[in-house]
Amino acid sequence: MKYITIDGAQGEGGGQVLRTALTLSILTKQPIELVNIRANRAKPGLLRQHYISVMAAKTVSNAEVEGVELGATSIRFSPGELTGGDYHFSIGTAGSTVLVCQTILPVLALANSASTVTFEGGTHNGMSPSLCFLQHSYLPLLRKMGVACRVCIEKLGFYPAGGGKWQMLVEPTASLQPIDGLDARAADPSVEQQCQLKALISSLPKHIGDREVATAVKILAWQQAPQDVELVESAGPGNSFQAMVSTHSHASVFETVGELGVSAERVAKRCAGRVKQFLNAQATVEEHLADQLLVPMALAGSGSFTTTKPSLHTLTNIDVIKRFLPVRVRIEQQTKQRWRIDLTTT
Structure with missing residues (x-):
């Protein structure tokens, strides 16, 4: 072989x-x-x-x-x-269930029958995309490409306890459709974007989330943005602070997970700094979503978007994709802070 x-x-x-x-x-x-x-x-x-x-x-x-x-x-x-069906995958640690999901989701989307997949493990660990990112950033764009799926959450799992449990239901499609028009409107919350601040708190004082939200409001000047501190069920203590910038196609989710010994104010500052960098670039796709969109775009045969400086993750993913599929990827720097990525079939 x-x-x-x-x-x-x-x-x-x-x-x-x-x-x-x-x-x-x-x-x-x-x-x-x-x-x-x-x-x-x-x-x-x-x-x-x-x-x-x-x-x-x-x-x-x-x-x-x-x-x-x-x-x-x-x-x-x-x-x-390849077969659709009912599956159950348990990591047994706080390891990322979202990354396991992203491995098989494009596969199940192109299967011959519907699938229901149950995942157990970590949902918010700070070292990988969270379940919130999957729901609000990644999946909306896959739906635009023809992937019919929905998420049902039983409980979240923070590092280090893990213990999260959720399901994904996937309906198959014959092929993925290219993403068009993502670069038509850059991120500008003063014009047509909706901004949101949210803190998830599990088995910790609520004032941690209140302080995170207040700090981000001050840094970003998002006084009119929706603000929420949500107390959630989890196997252990945890905190995730999120700032979201929504466009007509998807949301850019910026998230910082709280750590022992790191103040709520510092957590919010880290997150807000990434948001400001993204908004200043006037791009449509933030750094982490950029590398994760490449596989579905390659399967669709084409696509384009603007983003901040491509990460090493993005460049590596392009190289791996080229080993399997006849695609050409063009990366063009448009401004000091914004790049455009175009993918086509050769």
Whole structure:
């Protein structure tokens, strides 16, 4: 059997190389051999969330695998027939359920039948996209591309306790549609955007969220923006502060997770700083969403958007995608703070 060899040490050298390779291996029916998995991380190899991502990809595609175990730095993955159905994946730690979901969502969206997937683990851990990001930023754009899905939340899971549980229901589509017009209106809250500030609090004093919101209002001058401090159920204490800038197509979600020893004011300042940088750039897609849109855009065959300076995650994802699909990606700097990314089929 002929394998495409993917070097996990390339570029940012983290779990994204693994996840993108798994997704595209299934959809292009190309066996892969992954080497040097997460080589640039303090703990290389498959951690729990990466192991579950591989097992989730294996399950939905009836794949044959070799070498898949915790800590593995090299594996082989040979996809079989993709099937929709009822699935349940539990990480068992505060590892990101959202990243596991993003590994298999494009796959299930193109399956032959509907799927219901239950995820258990972390939903807000600060080191990966949160469930709020998935709901308000990522999924709205996938729906524009033809992906019919909805999320049902039972409880959230903060680091380090984890314990979150939620479901995703996915209806299949024949193909993904290109994203058009995302760069038609740049982020400008004074004109047509709706801004929102929100703090999630679990098993902690409510005043933490109140202070976060008050600090962000002062920094961003969002006195008229909706403000909310929500007390949520979780297996352990946790805090997520979020600032959201909504456009006609999606919301840009900026989030900072509270940490022991870091003041509420500092948490809000970190988040607000990222918001100001994004708004000053007058871009339509923030940094983290930019790299995660690339796989569905490549599957659709084309797409474009403006963003802030492309991250190493974005550049690495482009390189991995090109190993599987005949796409051309053009990155053009338009201003000091804004870039345009165009993806087309070669």
